[in-house]
Amino acid sequence: MTREAKAVVCRDWNQPIQVETIQVSPPKRNEIMIKLAACGVCHSDLSAATGKIQFPPPLVLGHEGAGKVVAVGEGVTAFKEGDAVISSFISMCGKCRQCVRGRPVLCENAAKALITLPDGTVRTHDSQGNALNVFGACGVMAEYATLHVDNAVKIDQNVPLQNAALVGCAVMTGVGAVFNTARVEPGSRTAIFGVGGVGLNAIQGCHTAGAEMIVAVDTNPEKLEMARQFGATHTVNASEEADAAKAVKKLTGGVDYAFECVGSGAVVAQAYKSLARGGTAVVVGVADPADKTSIGTFSLPADERTIKGSWLGSARPQYDFPRILALYQAGKLKLDELVTRTYSIDDAPQAFLDMEKGINARGVIMFD
Structure with missing residues (x-):
């Protein structure tokens, strides 16, 4: 009816x-x-x-x-x-x-x-x-x-529905970008640019994947503090740095994986700039269709860097949603x-x- x-x-x-x-x-x-x-x-x-x-x-x-x-x-x-x-x-x-x-x-x-x-x-x-x-x-x-x-x-009837709902976008987008799109390896060095709902999940995805360093980058001190609760090992306040990418590189020597979770062409460029040789920048944020990103083209072949997109964490919903909830039930995701x-x-x-x-x-x- x-x-x-x-x-x-x-x-x-x-x-x-x-x-x-x-x-x-x-x-x-x-x-x-x-x-x-x-x-x-x-x-x-x-x-x-x-x-x-x-x-x-x-x-x-x-x-x-x-x-x-x-x-x-x-x-x-x-x-x-x-x-x-x-x-x-x-x-x-x-x-x-x-x-x-x-x-x-x-x-x-x-x-x-x-x-x-x-x-x-x-x-x-x-x-x-x-x-x-x-x-x-x-x-x-x-x-x-x-x-x-x-x-x-x-899904499993035992999962609280207010938590389960978040898997439909924020959790899947952030965690999936780590697991499915980037396939972060244990011991990797990572950076997450923008630590809102999606960025926090990218952080805990990196933590679950066994990343050695997880650098949270944002302009909001409260969000940076929350990022530590979700597994960030270091933080960079972008509002206090002339160049956030340089600050990340100073901490890490360059990261293997950088995740842009803002939706800004300029921030994508920062994420790319923070990479070590052979690193991958994953664009997760949804930018305005007119927005552009500028990177040094020479660095693509010379440093074998990669830039790639991730839509809903490259999800296979029927498979990935229950898998993420199983990690939550096992105490491995917040x-x-x-x-x-x-x-x-x-x-x-x-x-x-x-x-x-x-x-x-x-x-x-x-x-x-």
Whole structure:
């Protein structure tokens, strides 16, 4: 049946987000409806609300959610009512060249489900019956959401859902950049530029991978202190350094892996500059489409340096989400500590303001 739900909606770019009551239609074939328990407040949601990520409004925000299945559509066999799930904004057809070679984050057909479900339609409408787009085929900053089965991952019922939700983006993006994209080796020297929600997870990924040195770089002293709690061995306050890359090199002699978690062409250049010979810079942050990065071309062959991108930690959601949660359950990854404040959905505007101020490691909207 159709469910009435409070949801966080972007009505227009660069306008305040709104909490509205919407209608969520029941699942069709190969779809499930979930009752959300928690949704992380991510910078990507803010980027969608400002137009930096150009998903056309009106748009139901939210892509980092967890909840319980309350209805299943025709043909669904992998899920049943009561299952705990995490949303995944990666839509994968399973048939294109990228999917069959194990790179679902690069699915050649994923563009069909950026603001709708994979069939090109939505299950969300406002109080006047007008269709509402959904962020990344999810739109889970709402009390209920209907998703395609490929955009949901079943998880262990024993994992607290406010922690599990973060695996859908921040944790997967940071930890996955270390495990999957860079494949950091034990004894490596690493640097993380930008230690917000994603950067903190890159830090703990490096720690879990056995890195010898983990240098956190940021302009916020409070974030740098938090970085130490997640495994950073050294910190560099970029606001106090004329050249943060030189400061990193002074500490380490040059790092084997540098992770840019800001979304800035200038910071990408700093990360690249901090590398030792043979080092790899991994670009994790989402920059403005017009932003550029300038590096010394000669250093690419002469020093055999590499620069590469990482989208959602090069994830294979059905495999990687449970794997990350298993590490959490074994005490090898911190998730409880990432949730620094929870909000009701009515307080979502405040959660976005706090995110812009950099107050939280991760703010999470909790649903009744």
